[in-house]
Amino acid sequence: MKRILVVLLIASLCLSVFAQGAAEAPAKPQEIRVLLANHPYGELLKAAIPEFEASTGIKVNVESLQESQLTQKLTTEFATNSSTVDVFMTRPLQEGLLFIKNGWYAPLDKYDFTDYPGASVDIGRKDGKAFIVPLVIEWQVLYYRKDLFAQAGLKVPTTLAELENAAKVLTKDGIAGFGSRGKGAAAVTQFSSYLYNFGGLYLDKNVAVFDTPAAIEALRYYGRMLGTYGPQGIVSMSWENLMPVFQAGKLAMWTDASVFLGQIVDPTKTQIPAANVGVTSLPAGPKGDSPFIVTSWGMGMSAKSQNADAAMKFLNWATSKELAIKGMLTNIPMARNSAWKDATVQKGMNPELIATQAHAAKNGYPLDRPFMSAVGQARDLIGEVIIEAINTKGTSTKLQALATEKVNAVNELLKKDGEYGGK
Amino acid sequence: MRKSLRFRIGFPLLVLAIILPMLFPFVWMLLSAFKTQVDIISWPPKFFFSPTLLNFRKVISEQNFMLYLKNSSIVAFCAVAFSLALGLPAAYSIARFQQKKLSVLILIARLMPGISFLMPWYIIFSRLGLMDSYIALILSHMLIALPVVVWVMSAYFESIPREMEESAMVDGATLQRAFMTIIIPLSVPGVVTATTLSFIFSWNNFMFSQVLSMQKTRTLPIAVYNFMSYAEVDWGGVMAAAVAIMAPAIILTMVFQKYVVKGLTMGAVKG
Secondary structure: OHHHHHHHHHHHHHHHHHHHHHHOOOOOOOEEEEEEEOOHHHHHHHHHHHHHHHHHOOEEEEEEEOHHHHHHHHHHHHHOOOOOOOEEEEOHHHHHHHHHHOOOEOOOOOOOOOOOOHHHHHOOEEOOEEOOEEEEEEEEEEEEEHHHHHHHOOOOOOEHHHHHHHHHHHOEOOEEOOEOOOOHHHHHHHHHHHHHHOOOOOEEOOEEOOOOHHHHHHHHHHHHHHHHHOOOOHHHOOHHHHHHHHHOOOEOEEEEEHHHHHHHOOOOOOOOOHHHEEEEEOOEOOOOOOOEEEEEEEEEEEOOOOOHHHHHHHHHHHOOHHHHHHHHHOOOOEOOHHHHHOHHHHHHOOHHHHHHHHHHHHHOEOOOOOOOOOHHHHHHHHHHHHHHHHHOOOOOOOHHHHHHHHHHHHHHHHHHOOOOOOO | OOOOHHHHHHHHHHHHHHHHHHHHHHHHHHHHHOOOHHHHHOOOOOOOOOOOOHHHHHHHHHOOHHHHHHHHHHHHHHHHHHHHHHHHHHHHHHHHOOOHHHHHHHHHHHHOOOHHHHHHHHHHHHHOOOOOOHHHHHHHHHHHHHHHHHHHHHHHHHHOOOHHHHHHHHOOOOHHHHHHHHHHHHOHHHHHHHHHHHHHHHHHOOHHHHHHOOOOOOOHHHHHHHHEEOOEEOHHHHHHHHHHHHHHHHHHHHHHHHHHHHHHHHHHHHO
16 A cells, blocks of 8 residues: 555656646747648648748747648547647548537638639538638549550540540550549549439438439449459559559559649659640530539638637638649649639649639539548448449449448438438 | 488478568568659569669658657657666566566556557646657657566566575675666566567557657657658658668667577576
8 A cells, every 4th residue: 555655656746747847838929830731732831931930920830741640630639629739731521520510620700712612612611600711622534645545546535435435445455444443432532523424422412322323323334444444453442553553654544633643744753754644524424524623621720729810810821822823833723713813823734634624613513522520431331332333343233232221321320420411 | 410301492491481471571662762753663563773862862851850760769768768667676576476466457558559548648748738748758658668578577587586586685685686786687688678679669659659749759650651642652752761760670679689699598508
């Protein structure tokens, strides 16, 4: 008993020593903590922060983290209610709903959202209040090999039927005609545009509907394309596996997000000449022409910020038009409308990419995944259906039953979180 | 003893079959660290290529590698040192006084998934203003190092005959003195093993550092992730960083290994 007391005494002494250390470092009034992602725009901000510090006198403590680490760190800090974060980069579709529901974002009543597409702001809105400033957008495109198309005498496909025909012709000599993500949960976002173009949806008014005849037709098409013309092992491939295959010249067509163009034409990273790489809009389907166009990154302010004024100043600066144009000039597609209209931007960017953005902005659908709190689990469930479709080249007799089963499971998730139906 | 022909051919083949799968990823990592991004993604894979030091230059200049190296060293060395200071007497006590329940308790701390400690720690450390401090990291890494020390050493101390310290005490030494001057020197191989193991566990720890460290105290395993950004992975940089992180651990283990062998043979001669 005595020994335990001694141990406790020592422990409490140690604690008080540490506590003293804490008391010595009082929080300075004009100091904010900012968490950024390992993302080109994060790098751009980091380089520009000294200017902000010089002009405002606010000291910015900045950390940058890989995106999944960023989510984990933010979740830990906010959930324990002892976060010191003021401003942070955030993925509206991945964590937005959960963070909004938990009240972790501060409402941005004073922010001027007029320069942003309405749909991109609405994603981060609840009860009329906006919580997320859209930062970076991405949309689905078709990357293709101009040289292979010329050799085969093919036209660039504008419909999904033409896409299938091109894939059939181009699959030869160890080159796969067509690739797109096949790895379950990762494929959900890239399959979404196909789903929309066949007239389907993941969620309709917060009810899962990806087992309708239109959705099944889309699944069969996607499965047939990847199962027949895709590279080997496609069901375990996401973008990080497909991009090297394209860069190595073993893939003729690849549909994925628009962010990859820079890397597949960079001569230090790719084996195919940039002149042979084309980018065009995702071909139209029988029932639609709506590639996804989403806000992949946004910026938010912590509801618990101790320095709300300084944080707001930083947020306004970090999402300003000037920095957006700077971002565009380094090939980061920004959410601000005015950044796309800037003359220097229009001159500097790839005209093919600008055309795909204009098309997606006009016709696109603002979601690439089921928008719900349990998005991770829902993606796993939908991923299983996609894999079944690919493994059977779209011919599975169980596909309808499997899709219905997963629809029910996703609806259960929605009900559990109180998000089912309505609105 | 003459070995059969079958053994002489079969044994090396068997050894090769066992080590090849283990060595392959390591060799692949080493090769990729000297490749350009184009060479890394080329198919079929290139085993002959013109090596580049570009990746290592990136690791050292762009990524603040020296700071992370310093942080990792401070945290690992302190965590191991404090764990030895607390763990050696604890292990001795467990071994000599049969405190089995205590040792199970310590083992439970090790068996519990580390993530279950993180939330409470985060709350405690942030309330104490210890976020981004070495103290928080060292304390958390002691959770990894201390049980290793206690478990390796209590088994080792048990193997030392009780008569050793009894004869010292007959000559007038206190138990503490007998422990310091007789038992510890006899246990060097065990101490080295415990030190090496706990050092490696602390050196490689990712989870605790990720949540408890910020910009100033970030450790090496976190730094590897700096080469992965949104929609882009710099494989060459990742591989070079991994090589650079493994190197100190491997060198240290190799140096210590000599001591382990030496200590063992010394004991054998003296009987």
